[in-house]
Amino acid sequence: MQSLTNISLKTIVKKQVKWKAKLYISALSSLVILQIIFGILLSSSGSTSGYGRGNLSVQFSIYSLDMFLIVSAFWAFIVAILFTTKAYRIDDLSVISSRTSSAIANIFVMIIYSFIAVVIMISTFYLKVLEILLVEKQSFIIENLFISPSILLLCFSSICLFGAIGLLLGTSFKGPTLIKVPIIVLLLIFISLVSINLNSLMMLPDLIISVIYLFVSVLCFCLTIWIADKSEVSRK
């Protein structure tokens, strides 16, 4: 009998990540379009306040990354859900793969894309700043021209968290019923608790928030792999 092929999970995951990162690249172009639409064209990306006294009228606009981050996080959630849809799962069956290898590959692609999303987000933010500076010719009081590493980490961890929740939710929907119902219920409870305590969470230092977000992301990733490992798949 011919000798059997021995391929490690690591090798397959590497190959899957390489191809998936290339093939899903349109997801990143959609982020660029979304950032341009929401961040630059539709929104001023800043909270505006003003007051006047006599002939003097002063108007302040605070430009921040908030809107860009919200759009990126929402994008990550949708993209992650898309990665777990039937069409993508069936594509995985056309080459050497298992549900576990595909889930791990999706997680790595999500992490890579989160990095790239931060770069896109920051670039769009600076474009916006440049637009205000050159086109609108407004005066600037620059608080932080260079975005601090802790803010970058916070942006990355937030996008990653939303991607992780999307992957977990998408994988749970296709998982065994005994697993998917408790996972979805737990996820909804977690999201409601976070929403209620959002203010107290926001009071924490950026680094602590990032660590919490990354911890929850890792938890979601582990659950995603565990559910994928138990899931059946069919081309029908």
Add this chain to the structure above:
Amino acid sequence: MNIIQCEDLSKSFGRRNALQHVTCAIDAEKIIGIIGRNGAGKSTILNIIAGYIKPTSGSCKVFNENPFNNIQTAANMIFIDDRLSFSDYLSLEDILKFGADFYPNWQSELAYRMLDYAGLDLTAKHQQLSKGQLATFNLVYGLVSRCALTILDEPMNGMDEAIRTDFYRAILKEYLAFPRTILITSHHLQEMESILEEILLIDKGSIIAHAPLDEFKEQLISLSGPSDALADLLSETEVYAQTIVAGMTSAIVDTSKLFVSEDLLRSKGITLSHLTASEVCKYLTSKEGSDIDAIFD
């Protein structure tokens, strides 16, 4: 050596039993036809062997391991059916590169030659192909990957007759060049009889026959002769089909229960004729008393 071993395998989807207590063993390096009517459970057993779905009970071993979600099974197995799909962004040429990156025994040159023979444009996208072209491409993809276990589920669906004949030869030639276990299901059993070594017949979720092709064809036999000469004989054996026209009876009977010599039958004016594998399948799986004509009477 067995590469597939199923023991008391059952699979249910809700209340429907797709497979019931299936036990079978499949040897390495053989071309085996998995035959059965629509809904018999062929695809279910193939999906279990491929590791896509879990059996409800019983066990299935492929290469001595549980195939479910097993990367080693996946590395040595390819499952080709008409739902094989690839990313919308890949052209056929990209798909060949994609396959070459994953499968260690991939035959790029052969793939290009076969696709050129079939007249497929390498710049086309997979989802732009016609049904027949899609089947041709998928089959080429399955053959050139040279996996130890190649599962072909209705690989010729949509192909025209000429290309079907060519690709049965291609399967055989590829098998000879690189022996492997090929499980093939098809509704064109007559066409593929020439390449099969064994037949595994499934009906209503159970395996009702698993034998080498010649042995399989000898399971049933057709007897024709005067009705009165055949009456006693038919009462002692299992009759799968019977027609009586003008005092002459034709019947399909179980050979294993026929304890009469050929010479004796001839002396009574009864003639024997052998059936094709396709006919044996038809009679073994036909419902008792089922007759399409009866619907219109």
